[in-house]
Amino acid sequence: MSFNPRLRNWQGRHVWLIGAGHGIGAALAHQLRAAGALLALSGRNEAALRAVAADDAHCLVLPLDVTREQDWLQARGQLLQRWPHIDLVVMLAGDYAAVRAWQLTPELARHMVEVNLLGVMYGTAAVVPALLHQQHGSIALVASAAGWVGMPNGLVYGATKAAVNHFAQTLYLDLRPRGIGVHVVNPGFVATRLTARNDFAMPALISAEQAASAILAGLARGDFDIHFPRRFSLLLKLAAHLPYRLYFWLAHRVTGL
Template identity: 50%
Template structure:
């Protein structure tokens, strides 16, 4: 690999690619599943809502709906077994499922923090436990993890949520170091603000908010280019990437000024 080459294999042809989207019942996951089906991929759609998955699959011949709860390890393993039995392998796993909840120091909520850890972090570990043996046995394929720009650095109202997403960023970096030399791609996906059920109740300004459809297009474009770090919308995410490089005194002052919090 040189600095001029893509960090992951380029996905130029989606025809018959076997893609498992976890968290496919709404938001970015649902739109990504729809767009990949339109591109000719075989897509397994998973989430807790079986009815929602059926609606999104819409009878497509290449769609496979497999309900699960990523916080329940046994359901993830059962779903993995069903998909591998049906397809004899998986080419790409996209872990999009996640939860969100506002929290500040003066309203710390341990129950909410634990729920976010279970869903955003421990749930991803359940998915890795189910899928890494498949990828390693195949000696090919790829895995993408949706974290968030909230994981770059500390932000107001993101006390527990941001911590789980920061962990996913670190996790993805570790996976890349271990898996890419073995021929397996790893994608770190950091969205900014996207119109989804998770952001519908936010009571603060959301700069450069984009539709779930546009977010899915950016995600897929990053996969097709073989990028490791896929982030969007760039006019917002690049601003946050710059801010994290500032000394803490300057960073904290900037965040207070921009957010008013």
């Protein structure tokens, strides 16, 4: 038995992608469009969104800043004026910076929390009433495998993604009994503009297209926790259950940091 409704046939389904201008979001948009989905694309960069929308006359472009509550409400209102319902909302917007303890600043912490965590909460507050009103639909929150264990360079990013995982678990407990599907997506290293900032070798690095395919496969299975690539994410899941003394030694040994 799956955790959620299995999302397999995308023909005519209404999907709202937030953070769709680049990376995994753009790749997911291309694959969903090819499968017949009707898309709404959101993010801060309107030009990038329109490039992803290309010549798709049915695709809606709704620019927004995820840290602004009013932007969410305005975009939701515009969407519901055009669509009869929403089948799936995917929140992919996020930011990343490699941060060690001695590099932490209040400004950086505030920015990362606002984008990666509060943006997800603001978006959830905006869309859940609509999903409950229509009595169906699903929501997918993109976190990260980096949120499972503490890792060097992930001081703030990992903390925000751990919070998204916790948020998604509680969201599932609240919404699944009411007929709403809830998914959390935990990628490993994916080649995007954000990971291009890393100056270290990234194990099991995959493309944005591979990540998008893994997300669609997880949605088709009805998974709650969609994590990939498995050769990396399963090892991190195991590491999260190690005794701290062993895990801390292993983390330093593997990363060299």
